[in-house]
Amino acid sequence: MSIRYISSKLAQQIDEQLMNASGAFSLDQLMELAGLACAQAVAKVYNKGKYNRVLVCCGPGNQGGDGLVAARHLGMFGYKPTIYMPKPGSKDHYKRLQTQCENMSIPILPPSSSTDALSHALNSSDVILDAIFGFSFKGPVRPPFDAALKLIARSGLPIVSVDIPSGWDVETGKEGLELGEGVPVLEPDVLVSLTSPKEGVREFGGRHFLGGRFVPRSMAEKYELNLPEYAGHEQIVELPRVKL
Template structure:
């Protein structure tokens, strides 16, 4: 079914996120085309990080800098030298012997030494971090992959165990700049990143390790960036297409008819929550196809929802001719009843949103085998993604971007791989959205997201635009609901905030 995006053009462009290799290309373009020497860029990076540190922690009275051997370490030595110039006591862990330092990193080491920074070569020689001490992680840069080796592993453990604020230079050491994967890594309060935003800061473990991400282009000219291909786009509130305002003569049939299919024995609440989320997002009409025993509870909780008892796929069939979008999966279960409903819904003419056990059944290969649809949205978490690809959870976690793209290639449509950095893969590219909070790790949250996305599609948004806006609405509603605390946050706590945010 062809759909038009009725929302206005976003006011801002999404942020391009780059691979480590692409950032190195950007560096070279700045050096070669703008004639800015590498040492000058290193000094700019060090000063940007130092200024950020002073702004974030104005009461700092001691700084400890942990330096590796590459340009990242060089940035750290510049920070140490600047601190020493300002009479701030600074101790530097020299992670690579000075005789092995080269080029700009060696020159930066000399600057720190001349300015009087205290240089130590073992972690045991680092003083205990006192009050108003800030630690600076400049151990590893964008070229890191694999496992940490000595002495970096000990330095990372020391930083994480110090109990004081941490600023990471470019990215936390131990974090993969491309995938966001980390086995052992620095946990920072602030990360100052340069030239190009690294994809790994916003994927996988990245959002849990970076703290606040501060970007500085170090004076790179705007015309540099179109010359290098980014990995994906990061959307924020300012870059998302939104639903248009309703006119005074609006009527319900203009705003879509969403049908929720699910609610097997014992799982009726999931389908009801998805239906209510669609209603609170603004759908004109909501239907629910569920087990007969859930109908009374649905009518009692939300009488605006048209609840239909269905005991087989055959009974569902005539109901599928009416809705403009069908969401299958909340509370669906994995029974023969569940498979029948998915099989019938999966061949309907309306757009589809599949979640939860609809994805698990799809992964099993007996229902909708080999089907690709451009007009469906798949919303897996890590475990469901692994089953769809027949790989391990660890493989999905190691590279969520690759996993989302692989699912999209296998099934077509739009794929939303949920996480702290939610990846949205579609025919025209890949996006990431970072929002929400750990309090949302509770039952029913995915059911709400399914209802929200289905509602936005029914109201006329394209599938990619609905996916992006739906993920943002869901996460921001979670943040609003967590204002009084994250523990004990319930899915239904988000509903009033979804309603407020969608306008």
């Protein structure tokens, strides 16, 4: 049976069950596993010999936390990550993840209304990890994220998106988006879905991985997710490519 594409409501329900008494995961644990999967997907597709410089773009929510974890693992893998946070997260777990990256001497661009720092970083990068908006995003895109998405989309660099491309609707994808004047739709080359793919990425035509090897078999069966098997110690599994 084919893997199940899930709605925002079901994705939230599964997350809540993973973190309640029956699942017993902490948010930090789930972010660690999700971020590791994202870093592994980058390494799988983009060899560090050619794509060594990774610009990790992090939003202020849980998506951004996954990005910070991924940046740390990419540094451990031998890549040279740089972190860009248009608006850093304020929660304690986010600050801890940021500190972990600082302790590894991973460069972090200063948040600024100016796009000069981001433009320079894009010119000095080989690939982008997009961890700005998650499945709870609702448009339009507001400053400072609008300027960031414009530069990222127009950079010409390959993009790896976490869970859902930033700005896409979790239910309908990139159709009918109202992102705001002049804000383009991101077209990533690689997508790393977490838990199970979301409804809005059914038509995604790039390389598509499932990551976050943390869903118990009993939960996958309960929600009829039809998850594929992960090979060996891999944290990701590639899904069949959609024929457009």
